[in-house]
Amino acid sequence: MNVNALLAGVGVSALLGGTICAVAGWKGLPSALMTRPPSRWVTIRTALAEHRRLAAIAIVAAIAVLGTTGWPVAGFVTAAAVFTLPKVVTGRAAAERIRRLEALELWTRRLADLLTAGRALEQALEHSAARNVPVPIAAPVTALARRLRVARMPTEQALRLFADELDDPIGDRIGAALILVARRRGRGAGVVLNKLAELVAKDVMDRREVEAARAEHRTTVRWIIGILVAFTVVALFQKTYVVPFGTPAGQAVLAVAAALYGVALWRLHRLGNAAPGHRFLTDTGRRS
Known part of the structure; x- marks a missing residue:
């Protein structure tokens, strides 16, 4: 193996590792940490730990591939695959959204x-x-209560921030219903929220059926990746x-081929995942 090529590959891997760690750290930290409740720090630390684990695995895998092939492009592609393939071949994001919607349904019924x-x-x-908040929405609900009780924020503003933290069209529906209750202060709010919870429950049931069908699509994607x-x-x-492929021209060809495969796999991933929808409670003004 060419020693110069190996050293160049290790250098590229080191640069790639630094970039990955920087991006992981940046993505893991929200822009307004001090506006979050203390429980939000647990979520932040978990996200950072996950990014760091992926970064470490990506660096080790990239170095191993570079040591075997001496191809910088292969090392870069390996590191990128470690970060992206888990998202492409799993339905974790959809499952997390379903759990959050189930938590919103339960919380809405209690309310x-x-x-x-x-x-x-x-x-x-x-x-x-104060008691038995469903874990998927514990941070937004705790922040809402803190803003009302400690900061004495106007109810409508606090509810808009609550919907902003949920960042989901269903959360906007619940937030809008609560804003109307805060404005009108009339009777029948419990009936409206129960009806809304029933709609959320139906949405959850529909999403579970859709995800069961999409599981077959993800299995096909896994087979394609495994064969490749x-x-x-x-x-x-x-x-x-x-x-x-050990020549500069070969590395360029390898980069183009890897990019085409990456675009194709990402497109398959997009076809198997529905768009989250558009929110309508987005004008929150300044955060507290």
Whole structure:
């Protein structure tokens, strides 16, 4: 193996590792940390730890590929694959959204019961955060209660921030319903919220059926990726076949081929995932 090529590859890997760590750190930190409740720090630390683990795995895998092939492009592609393939071949994002919607349904029903029992909206919101908050929405609900109880923020502004933190069209529906309750202060709020919770429950059921169908699509994508990886590994043992890839022109061809495969796989991923929809409660003004 060419020693200069190996050293160049290790240098590229080091640069790539630094870039990955920087991006991981940047993505893991929100722009307004001090506006989040203390429980938000747990989520931030978990996200950072996950990014760091992926970065470490990506660097090790890239160095291993570089040491085997001496191809900088192969090392870069390997690192990129470590970061992107888990998202492409799994439905974790969709499953997390379903869990969050289920949590919103449960929280909305509890809130409806509190309003039906005669509590004021602000008291009901604060009480809903005091006990048994569903984990997927614990941070936004806790922040909402803190803004109402500690910061004495106007109810409508706090609810808009709450919908902003949920960052989901369904969350906007619930937030809008609560804003109307805060404005009108009339009876029947519990009935409206119960009806809304029923709609959320139906949406969750529909999404589960859709995700069951999409699981077959993701299985197909896994097979495609597995066959591609197996073919690549077998090809590496054919020395005469892979020799041209060790040249600058061969590296350029390899980069183009990898980019085309990446675009195709990402397109398959997009076809198997629905868009989250458009939010309508987005004008929140300044954050507290």
